[in-house]
Amino acid sequence: MVLYNTLTRKKEEFKPLVPDKPTIYACGPTVYNYIHIGNARPICVFDVLRRYLEYRGMEVTFVQNFTDIDDKLINRANAEGTTVENIANRFINEYFIDAKGLNVREATVHPLATENINEIIEMIKGLIDKGFAYEAKGDVYFRAQRFEEYGKLSRMPLEDLEKGMRVEVGEHKESPADFALWKAAKPNEPMWDAPWGKGRPGWHIECSAMARRYLGKTIDIHCGGQDLIFPHHENEIAQSECCNGVPFARFWLHNGYINVDNKKMSKSLGNFFTVREVASKYGYEPIRYMMIASHYRSPINYSYEVIEQCRASLDRLYTCRENLTFAQKHASGEPMANENEIIENVLARRQEFIEAMDDDLNTAGALGVLFELARDINIFTASQPSRRLCDTALTVFDEMCDVLGILYCKEDKSLDSKVEELIKERAKARAEKDYAKADRIRDELKSMGIILEDTPQGVKWRWEK
Amino acid sequence: MVLYNTLTRKKEEFKPLVPDKPTIYACGPTVYNYIHIGNARPICVFDVLRRYLEYRGMEVTFVQNFTDIDDKLINRANAEGTTVENIANRFINEYFIDAKGLNVREATVHPLATENINEIIEMIKGLIDKGFAYEAKGDVYFRAQRFEEYGKLSRMPLEDLEKGMRVEVGEHKESPADFALWKAAKPNEPMWDAPWGKGRPGWHIECSAMARRYLGKTIDIHCGGQDLIFPHHENEIAQSECCNGVPFARFWLHNGYINVDNKKMSKSLGNFFTVREVASKYGYEPIRYMMIASHYRSPINYSYEVIEQCRASLDRLYTCRENLTFAQKHASGEPMANENEIIENVLARRQEFIEAMDDDLNTAGALGVLFELARDINIFTASQPSRRLCDTALTVFDEMCDVLGILYCKEDKSLDSKVEELIKERAKARAEKDYAKADRIRDELKSMGIILEDTPQGVKWRWEK
Numbered sequence: 001m002v003l004y005n006t007l008t009r010k011k012e013e014f015k016p017l018v019p020d021k022p023t024i025y026a027c028g029p030t031v032y033n034y035i036h037i038g039n040a041r042p043i044c045v046f047d048v049l050r051r052y053l054e055y056r057g058m059e060v061t062f063v064q065n066f067t068d069i070d071d072k073l074i075n076r077a078n079a080e081g082t083t084v085e086n087i088a089n090r091f092i093n094e095y096f097i098d099a100k101g102l103n104v105r106e107a108t109v110h111p112l113a114t115e116n117i118n119e120i121i122e123m124i125k126g127l128i129d130k131g132f133a134y135e136a137k138g139d140v141y142f143r144a145q146r147f148e149e150y151g152k153l154s155r156m157p158l159e160d161l162e163k164g165m166r167v168e169v170g171e172h173k174e175s176p177a178d179f180a181l182w183k184a185a186k187p188n189e190p191m192w193d194a195p196w197g198k199g200r201p202g203w204h205i206e207c208s209a210m211a212r213r214y215l216g217k218t219i220d221i222h223c224g225g226q227d228l229i230f231p232h233h234e235n236e237i238a239q240s241e242c243c244n245g246v247p248f249a250r251f252w253l254h255n256g257y258i259n260v261d262n263k264k265m266s267k268s269l270g271n272f273f274t275v276r277e278v279a280s281k282y283g284y285e286p287i288r289y290m291m292i293a294s295h296y297r298s299p300i301n302y303s304y305e306v307i308e309q310c311r312a313s314l315d316r317l318y319t320c321r322e323n324l325t326f327a328q329k330h331a332s333g334e335p336m337a338n339e340n341e342i343i344e345n346v347l348a349r350r351q352e353f354i355e356a357m358d359d360d361l362n363t364a365g366a367l368g369v370l371f372e373l374a375r376d377i378n379i380f381t382a383s384q385p386s387r388r389l390c391d392t393a394l395t396v397f398d399e400m401c402d403v404l405g406i407l408y409c410k411e412d413k414s415l416d417s418k419v420e421e422l423i424k425e426r427a428k429a430r431a432e433k434d435y436a437k438a439d440r441i442r443d444e445l446k447s448m449g450i451i452l453e454d455t456p457q458g459v460k461w462r463w464e465k
Numbered sequence: 466m467v468l469y470n471t472l473t474r475k476k477e478e479f480k481p482l483v484p485d486k487p488t489i490y491a492c493g494p495t496v497y498n499y500i501h502i503g504n505a506r507p508i509c510v511f512d513v514l515r516r517y518l519e520y521r522g523m524e525v526t527f528v529q530n531f532t533d534i535d536d537k538l539i540n541r542a543n544a545e546g547t548t549v550e551n552i553a554n555r556f557i558n559e560y561f562i563d564a565k566g567l568n569v570r571e572a573t574v575h576p577l578a579t580e581n582i583n584e585i586i587e588m589i590k591g592l593i594d595k596g597f598a599y600e601a602k603g604d605v606y607f608r609a610q611r612f613e614e615y616g617k618l619s620r621m622p623l624e625d626l627e628k629g630m631r632v633e634v635g636e637h638k639e640s641p642a643d644f645a646l647w648k649a650a651k652p653n654e655p656m657w658d659a660p661w662g663k664g665r666p667g668w669h670i671e672c673s674a675m676a677r678r679y680l681g682k683t684i685d686i687h688c689g690g691q692d693l694i695f696p697h698h699e700n701e702i703a704q705s706e707c708c709n710g711v712p713f714a715r716f717w718l719h720n721g722y723i724n725v726d727n728k729k730m731s732k733s734l735g736n737f738f739t740v741r742e743v744a745s746k747y748g749y750e751p752i753r754y755m756m757i758a759s760h761y762r763s764p765i766n767y768s769y770e771v772i773e774q775c776r777a778s779l780d781r782l783y784t785c786r787e788n789l790t791f792a793q794k795h796a797s798g799e800p801m802a803n804e805n806e807i808i809e810n811v812l813a814r815r816q817e818f819i820e821a822m823d824d825d826l827n828t829a830g831a832l833g834v835l836f837e838l839a840r841d842i843n844i845f846t847a848s849q850p851s852r853r854l855c856d857t858a859l860t861v862f863d864e865m866c867d868v869l870g871i872l873y874c875k876e877d878k879s880l881d882s883k884v885e886e887l888i889k890e891r892a893k894a895r896a897e898k899d900y901a902k903a904d905r906i907r908d909e910l911k912s913m914g915i916i917l918e919d920t921p922q923g924v925k926w927r928w929e930k
Binding site for chain 2: 034061080081082083085093097100213279280319322449463
């Protein structure tokens, strides 16, 4: 599998440091508001990355933080007359609702900045001790010029960078490119004790500290939106590599922007739509579909028309799957004339799907393969496919959908079908006069709180009272 | 505990038929759109009913159906050029997202009408055999006049009812109050085989069939919105009691309307707000709070101002809880001067809370008690409460919140705190030279994928690679 690495500006073969156990760190949202669909893009596409690596047999550790202390949270808490913690908890909860809606799995860990203050302080201490950071009037800054490789991710020489920067009022930097690791306490702000005085962490340091705590000093993949390349990720590299003395992230993956009227969608530009807002008109699933219908590095042009097209595409896939499960239910053991050829075709689609995904997570290509498979399915279900063909096609179809994380609005009929299956098994055991087994099944059902009743219409079940 | 029973028009002592095992059937949404906040009211208040019965030590079986076949679904599917099943699955999924947002637990079973066609057909057959129903041009109708008690729930004599009714074009009823159990097949509609011809079930019969299948012939509590009393629940009683020959539901609970400008909010009046829409501006939790801030039988006047007040009330409770957990963390073993008195007070609040809830689920009163407890907590946390006092108060506070299903936007720090706890336990074991135990704990952590490292700053943990 190859992935495009922002650090080297080329596609590289991806192999985790520890075979089959990749570690991934994704920058998560600042929890002062609902996520907007610009935030939803990395969340969805890197969820696909994780699903795909797992599909290929890997065991992924996926860490995604919540920034729960910064100016935006403090401002909102003050505006609403409540605490920063209330604001954070509220929007963390709303995040999980939207994530569920988008079929994004929970990370292995979702650490919070405020839960990692000790780790952050220790890292800052390490940087001060080594001369990479300095204290100034209660603030602590990173000394960008001390890190020779500063700018290697964004490929901007430090001198060029500094031209566009200036030291703001209230900052005490030696040089404009220096950045805050710690901000001295101000009235009406949360604060923590540190050796150089009370205050709160800067934004960049939390990711360095959490990545190290939960994943170790060198991680396999660090990902996030393009807008984070500079300064956030550049600064993370500086902090982590200067502190730990080893490379920080082996692969840097960045997704493209979402545009509205050719402008990047962002909260700061004020042209953003929250996921909740769009989902309240069109549902969550077309939003996820939109994210995977383009390659993750390409820009997406957002509009309601696009979302409506996504909904229509999803409907075609759902209808195809219904055709297939209907055919499966009514299938016989008899193969169709050209059945082996069709099965080979289905299995070839699986291979094409893998090839697309192996090529830097080409979800757009993978989706194309899925639609070709759907076309094949719509054709053969118009005849009389055998159960074997239906089973094979459904397995491959569902595999692809699960990797992409779509078609999740299928009603879960698991309880009913599980019970029906056990009832059938019991009937079979009785027909074979294996009464011990039949009784075992009845007991198993009883332990689930289900009572079987023999009636003239066959075996019925009901909940035990 | 007393509950107001619509059937008898008075509060009655509630005792489940089978001791401690109440059965509840709640009419769920027709899944052709997002739920609106009028739908959310029964969902929230009967979730509180279930939580409260469980809090009192009962084991509740809670069934809530989805109506996944009816005119509204068929119309929407045709309008969007997709299938009824796609529409149903999509809005079932959206239902679960909204339900999660509102902190409503999943029912024991969420049966679908289309999964229960056999049960429905069998019930209709029973009614035809006994003369309570008749077939007419492929439709099957219930003969309302054959059931002497028809109208007993809505307290409307049948002759009065019939005055306001007429037989619509295309219906083949003997009498206006008769209602469809089965509708003959029409082109472009889903259909199933039945002894009297292809077609689909009427709306009322599905609830009778599912209640019997999943809960038995007599259930403890049937609940839903006031608007369902007539004709839906009246017809359910007629179907179930005529078919089964025993009383259908022992208690009928109905919640009041939500009004906008003094008109009932409903889809048919067009003055409705979806839960998603309101949640996208104010979050889900204030919606739930609004539902429990009034008694479930009172009308609620909805406005954004009300929702904002609910948010402010929630913030007060969150802040109180933060004060308490902060005090708990810094508490000593030393009791305060008047501590026993304060603890008695806290325990008295629990009793008052139970009394309010026992009185026909008086959530408004229960919330009043919670705020009194919060006031007490805010006072004693301003001094130096002992750990025992903090623990007691937090237990009672959380109990009340859990029963009401509020204050659920607390960040789950369970992994971190579980690991920290195990690390502490191990340190203690080592201090006591119980190395076997210390090693056992290290192994347990290892099985969770966590590695311990002894550092000068104490024991650290990280994920195994």
